[in-house]
Amino acid sequence: MEEQTEKKQHNDREKQRIFDEEFMPHLGALYNFAYKLTYDEDDSKDLVQDTFMKSFRFIDSFQEGTNAKAWLFRILKNSFINEFRKKSKQPSKVDYQEVEGYYNSEGTEKPSVTTDLRVDTVKNMMGDEVTNALNSLDVDFKTVIFLCDLEGFTYEEMSKILDIPIGTVRSRIHRARNLLKERLAQYAASMGYK
Amino acid sequence: MGIKKTFNNLKYRAGMGNCSEYIDLIHDVVDNQSTPAQEEYLRRHLKLCLKCLDELNLEKELKKAIQLKLVNQEVPAGLAESIKNKIQKSSS
Numbered sequence: 001m002e003e004q005t006e007k008k009q010h011n012d013r014e015k016q017r018i019f020d021e022e023f024m025p026h027l028g029a030l031y032n033f034a035y036k037l038t039y040d041e042d043d044s045k046d047l048v049q050d051t052f053m054k055s056f057r058f059i060d061s062f063q064e065g066t067n068a069k070a071w072l073f074r075i076l077k078n079s080f081i082n083e084f085r086k087k088s089k090q091p092s093k094v095d096y097q098e099v100e101g102y103y104n105s106e107g108t109e110k111p112s113v114t115t116d117l118r119v120d121t122v123k124n125m126m127g128d129e130v131t132n133a134l135n136s137l138d139v140d141f142k143t144v145i146f147l148c149d150l151e152g153f154t155y156e157e158m159s160k161i162l163d164i165p166i167g168t169v170r171s172r173i174h175r176a177r178n179l180l181k182e183r184l185a186q187y188a189a190s191m192g193y194k
Numbered sequence: 195m196g197i198k199k200t201f202n203n204l205k206y207r208a209g210m211g212n213c214s215e216y217i218d219l220i221h222d223v224v225d226n227q228s229t230p231a232q233e234e235y236l237r238r239h240l241k242l243c244l245k246c247l248d249e250l251n252l253e254k255e256l257k258k259a260i261q262l263k264l265v266n267q268e269v270p271a272g273l274a275e276s277i278k279n280k281i282q283k284s285s286s
Contacts, residue, residue: 173225
């Protein structure tokens, strides 16, 4: 919100119109994002309500015609980090800063995680395996997969939503997918695929 | 641009660079983030490299699996109403 320098003052009626026409249509997508982050219905509801309350409070900072969905996702992500993530009992599984540094460094070879995983295996996976593999990832990796693959945000939009450089978005997606492939490969191996 | 860099760039465009140089491009293509010219560089490389072709197909299939198999959560009944009520209360 801080980068929106030109603020337009709206009257109450305009605020309500913008809220109903530009923000509310994204309720479903926001709820899904919240659920993928918290895995709790009540927390997701709180997070989404909090996001909409903030969006209304800062509605003068929103420029009509710009990407409302990305703007709302950014508010939700910040609320999650600032308020909800602190409550999370689950420790971070991966030091992703370290991983990103590693993947950003020149000459890094891609790990050989795909040797025992075939395209057909992925095709034959039930939804549960994919969901479980995704759930096992650190929340920062889950977030980029969700934003990119399910919501279809561009790398640039994701960079703005997450407040990270595009290079970091890219490396985080690569790392997240490699981890997913590792988890699915383990599952495939346990089922006898080679 | 130095001669070595120019030469490497030409090799890359001709699809004859090292596989590691095409990893970013594979993800860019899967995520629709690449330009038509970049897609052409990758196509040239894929004609020469089955390993990268496999990698591209696997990334595409993984993305498809995520899109098809991850079920969207239904928005709880009453949430939209509850939000609208809170907004009305806060603005009145």
